[in-house]
Amino acid sequence: MDQSALLSAHARVRSSKLQKGRDVVISGSHNDCVYLNHDGWLARYKILHKGSRQIIDFILPGEVFGLPACLFQRALYSVATITDATVSTIPLDMIDNVFEKDPALAKTLFWSIAHEAAILGEHLIDAGRRSAYERVAHLLLELFVRLKRVRLTGERTFSIPLTQELIADALGLTTVHVNRTLRALRDDKLIAMDGRSIVIVDFEALSLLSDFEKSYLSELYGDPAQGARAKRSILS
Amino acid sequence: MDQSALLSAHARVRSSKLQKGRDVVISGSHNDCVYLNHDGWLARYKILHKGSRQIIDFILPGEVFGLPACLFQRALYSVATITDATVSTIPLDMIDNVFEKDPALAKTLFWSIAHEAAILGEHLIDAGRRSAYERVAHLLLELFVRLKRVRLTGERTFSIPLTQELIADALGLTTVHVNRTLRALRDDKLIAMDGRSIVIVDFEALSLLSDFEKSYLSELYGDPAQGARAKRSILS
DNA sequence: CGTTCATTTGAATCTAGTCAATTCAGGTGG
DNA sequence: CCACCTGAATTGACTAGATTCAAATGAACG
Numbered sequence: 333m334d335q336s337a338l339l340s341a342h343a344r345v346r347s348s349k350l351q352k353g354r355d356v357v358i359s360g361s362h363n364d365c366v367y368l369n370h371d372g373w374l375a376r377y378k379i380l381h382k383g384s385r386q387i388i389d390f391i392l393p394g395e396v397f398g399l400p401a402c403l404f405q406r407a408l409y410s411v412a413t414i415t416d417a418t419v420s421t422i423p424l425d426m427i428d429n430v431f432e433k434d435p436a437l438a439k440t441l442f443w444s445i446a447h448e449a450a451i452l453g454e455h456l457i458d459a460g461r462r463s464a465y466e467r468v469a470h471l472l473l474e475l476f477v478r479l480k481r482v483r484l485t486g487e488r489t490f491s492i493p494l495t496q497e498l499i500a501d502a503l504g505l506t507t508v509h510v511n512r513t514l515r516a517l518r519d520d521k522l523i524a525m526d527g528r529s530i531v532i533v534d535f536e537a538l539s540l541l542s543d544f545e546k547s548y549l550s551e552l553y554g555d556p557a558q559g560a561r562a563k564r565s566i567l568s
Numbered sequence: 569m570d571q572s573a574l575l576s577a578h579a580r581v582r583s584s585k586l587q588k589g590r591d592v593v594i595s596g597s598h599n600d601c602v603y604l605n606h607d608g609w610l611a612r613y614k615i616l617h618k619g620s621r622q623i624i625d626f627i628l629p630g631e632v633f634g635l636p637a638c639l640f641q642r643a644l645y646s647v648a649t650i651t652d653a654t655v656s657t658i659p660l661d662m663i664d665n666v667f668e669k670d671p672a673l674a675k676t677l678f679w680s681i682a683h684e685a686a687i688l689g690e691h692l693i694d695a696g697r698r699s700a701y702e703r704v705a706h707l708l709l710e711l712f713v714r715l716k717r718v719r720l721t722g723e724r725t726f727s728i729p730l731t732q733e734l735i736a737d738a739l740g741l742t743t744v745h746v747n748r749t750l751r752a753l754r755d756d757k758l759i760a761m762d763g764r765s766i767v768i769v770d771f772e773a774l775s776l777l778s779d780f781e782k783s784y785l786s787e788l789y790g791d792p793a794q795g796a797r798a799k800r801s802i803l804s
Numbered sequence: 805c806g807t808t809c810a811t812t813t814g815a816a817t818c819t820a821g822t823c824a825a826t827t828c829a830g831g832t833g834g
Numbered sequence: 835c836c837a838c839c840t841g842a843a844t845t846g847a848c849t850a851g852a853t854t855c856a857a858a859t860g861a862a863c864g
Binding site for chain 2: 378380381384385386388400402403404405406408409427428431432435436438439441442443445446448449450452453455456457459460461462503504540543547548552553
């Protein structure tokens with residue numbers, strides 16, 4: 333996401349610190365702000381009538397959220413903090429006028445949704461056509477690559493603040509089965525774990541078995557963030 | 569979708585008739601056109617290495633497709649016709665410039681993706697947290713409502729050109745199980761079927777059991793198509 | 805009328821869920 | 835410093851929903 337377009341274009345930005353476990357967007361209520369998550373983790377989710385929860389996606393440090401909620405009269409999903417987080421709030425009234433008045437902002441919002449839709453598509457494949465083993469592998473790789481882009485990983489290691497219950501709700505599994513699956517991945521020497529830090533032991537094998545292709549996480553055409561990344565990698 | 573913005577803004581529109589079973593967008597290759605589907609059904613899908621297929625969504629008459637594919641260097645998913653279809657092709661070079669040069673078109677494209685992301689989210693919940701019975705119910709209601717908006721249904725009846733295999737691939741099930749599930753829905757007097765035409769016998773019950781809320785299919789804020797629908801309903 | 809593709813049904817199997825108990829880690833208060 | 839509490843992780847035994855395999859029926863088409 334091109335954060336500069338968001339932040340600079342609008343003076344009325346508020347920043348605030350949030351504790352973990354707080355709802356930021358509430359499903360069913362109206363929402364007219366987008367948010368920039370600086371340093372925490374959040375989850376976008378929905379609860380069904382029988383009580384089960386589906387997590388639509390995780391929102392990592394540096395990512396924008398709350399946009400889809402702005403587009404509907406009532407937000408379809410809730411967004412809650414998983415960890416403490418500092419979040420900037422950007423009022424976005426009259427979204428309908430953004431296209432005429434602020435093309436740069438419009439472009440940023442556009443790529444933000446496009447990016448999100450791509451991730452959703454892959455999550456749908458997770459739940460629809462991958463086994464538990466494949467799903468967990470795929471999720472770990474996705475998180476690893478997304479975190480790597482914002483320099484929050486080691487070479488092969490990273491740490492996630494997710495409970496097995498959160499992973500289960502993101503993948504359409506149960507806690508118990510996620511636990512067993514993680515154990516299987518460890519036994520097979522594809523990953524290693526120590527508490528909540530994870531080592532990708534065999535990236536190649538994990539990619540193959542879970543049909544992971546990171547192109548859906550990047551390769552966006554004309555994405556302003558692309559340029560930023562390109563520049564960065566030239567410099568470093 | 570606001571088709572007029574798409575069609576009028578660009579002179580170089582080609583219309584063509586396609587037979588069923590043809591790929592229009594091919595996963596992995598570059599794509600720089602958006603398409604307007606006039607009268608057929610299409611499916612956006614991906615094949616995994618083990619051979620299984622996940623259908624991401626169906627593209628109904630009047631809907632736009634191929635946009636997400638434009639945004640990536642290589643299309644993430646393929647799109648194929650399920651029935652014969654007439655399709656308009658709209659070249660979309662320099663998508664990066666659209667925001668400055670053609671705000672109306674940009675707005676249309678934006679709502680198109682937003683709409684699609686909302687549907688994807690609901691499909692994710694289908695596959696992740698609904699039973700087979702709930703999934704099939706939910707899909708039928710979704711298709712019914714989407715078709716109703718373009719006046720392609722009766723009061724409670726509609727017809728779909730989908731094989732049970734296509735339904736299975738969209739919902740993350742097997743053909744056999746879709747068959748049994750449809751039977752169960754009939755036995756429970758929630759739907760009726762005659763060949764490929766379907767009667768929604770008990771809309772209310774189906775909605776409740778599958779957590780169907782049609783708001784994700786409409787209620788878009790500032791969606792140009794909203795205005796069009798409103799106008800239409802005033803006239804009729 | 806035979807071919808092909810889709811639907812339907814039965815039987816056996818398996819993946820993932822359910823239920824329940826135990827262990828573990830972090831945080832609290834005495 | 836230790837007993838206690840709580841939430842998360844683990845593990846086992848059993849169940850159930852969905853898949854797999856296989857075969858029969860039906861419908862559309864040349």
